[in-house]
Amino acid sequence: MERPIRVLVAKPGLDGHDRGAKVIARALREAGMEVIYTGLRQTPEQIVEAAIQEDVDVVALSILSGAHNTLFPKITKLLKERGVDDVLVIGGGVIPEEDIPFLKEHGIAEIFTPGTPTSAVIEYIKQHVKRAVEK
């Protein structure tokens, strides 16, 4: 049975800039997805736990503090350790172009930088979600 795409919008790290995370969360919801938002200052462990508990298809990470190279790979590593390999992990925020190849090597499927329209994120998720869901 197909069901709506479930997305966890998560804020790893310590920065409090959640305008982007909230705008994305709302846009995804209006596009018919089920969205859970973690709130600020989530540790990688908390994010992975929430992703598993909520049985999400997508984890969308938002960070503007510059700690992405440390925190994003930690999240994908923990997911793998917990045996989760069918969740699409994407990220967004102030992330320099030169860091993107490193993040992709570590299992972040795509990075969305400032100026990305929400429609591009919605489209990307619909095309790349790994589980059988309503597209």
Next chain:
Amino acid sequence: MFYKQKLEEIKNKKEEWEVNQRQKVVSKFPERKKEFKTSSGIEIKEIYTPEDVGDIDYLEKIGFPGEYPYTRGVQPTMYRGKFWTMRQYAGYGTAEESNKRFKYLLSQGQTGLSVAFDLPTQIGYDSDHPMAEGEVGKVGVAVDSLYDMEILFDGIPLDKVSTSMTINAPAAILLAMYIAVAEKQGVSPDKLNGTIQNDILKEYVARGTYIFPTGPSMRLITNIFEYCSKYVPKWNTISISGYHIREAGATAVQEVAFTLANGIAYVEAAIKAGLDVDEFAPRLSFFFNAHNDLFEEVAKFRAARRMWAKIMKERFNAKDPRSMMMRFHTQTAGSTLTAQQPDNNIVRVTIQALAAVLGGTQSLHTNSRDEALALPTEDSVRIALRTQQIIAYESGVCETPDPLAGSYYVEKLTDEIEKRAFEYIKKIDELGGAVRAIDLGYIQKEIQESAYRYQKEIESEERIIVGLNKFQIEEQPPKNLLKVDTAVEVLQKEKIAKIKEMRNNASVKKALEALKKAAEGDDNLMPWILDAVREYATLGKITDVLRSVFGEYQQQIIL
């Protein structure tokens, strides 16, 4: 502002113009848009004339610079006397690196310092705390103990500079460190000039670096008000900030309304704590955003000054004119910068900085062109500072106070922003004040609605952002971005270990225990924090003591 008879004539003439001139043109060449609006949704008319300002009483509503209601500025001479303080927010990596950047900025003609702290410092974690992983030195300088502050201000005489510190939840600790560094330089606290942001309410709604629940946070703030009124009289004890509220998506009207509502909450808390309004209110300062909509922004600054004067005089019965004067810092709007064609940001920043100057700001930070990509490089920061210097020395806008006063459009907008912002404040009062409105999630919800609307407007191309949704080009990834060395974390951890060996750990323990006891009671906490800081207790440990007594704030998640 005009004689009734003249107004009648103007009105008649305008009607003729509408029929004979405008309608004729519009019927052949329709206007660009169906409706014209400011960013706050205020309708912009086809023309503004004396009719629009006919009922404005000049002496009551506009007046003279340096006089109530301060619409035209807080000083009688404004920039004819001296320019605003050019103050670039800076700091990254270690205290050593930031100290170098400060000295560079001072050598380039900057007139005040503005310290950016990293997120662990802002949230009260030492660099060796697990939550600090990956964050040390990233968005500002890492400060773990007095030792780092000594390095940060090494060779900078604290009686000669004014220093603004963007620190909120642990503001009392950083202020104590600053006082302690000054003591070591032989500078007494009454000689210190500067500002701590110390505005926790906007952290809950927009910026996110809160630690403690609302009650104890308000206590720490009033403790600082009281302490500084006695010992650090020239210090700006708070910078009530609309900047981040605007960055989170608020409109100009919401920025003014929510900032002043927070201001009212602080004044009420201090009065409730037994302080006399004229004792602390002269040291309250504000911090606003300068966005793109030039005239609306100028009107916003003018309206904010007039509103605060009125609030202080009528609502709080302040007697000292300095209590009614809204002095503010301005920063150009980071959220308007694009990662696309980043050099265009220089132009955006110029317009925004111009708005701040035409609005009568007391100090200004201009953003750098590369801030949508990373922390700014030295070259970018220099251009941003030069932008201010060009406005100051070359543009001619500083030669008379409040040069846009009397513009039919700007005066009307000033009135309209005031009216709409007071409506919001009334609504917040009805909810039980700003603290309650935040606990209810009302302010957060209002801001989010505006943020979402703004994004929708960009995506539907109703709002054009040059280089983003129009006039795009193929671009190479930008080069030469500033990168913070990841070794900072290691260096900071080493410094903490070193400090723990050097200091008298028994005295640290004693000072922290005394602080805990004071926190459990009703004492002013500043002297106790100062004692702990002087013993080189770390910021994280001092915060932990307060956490153990006060608890931590639980975020309201509102979508």
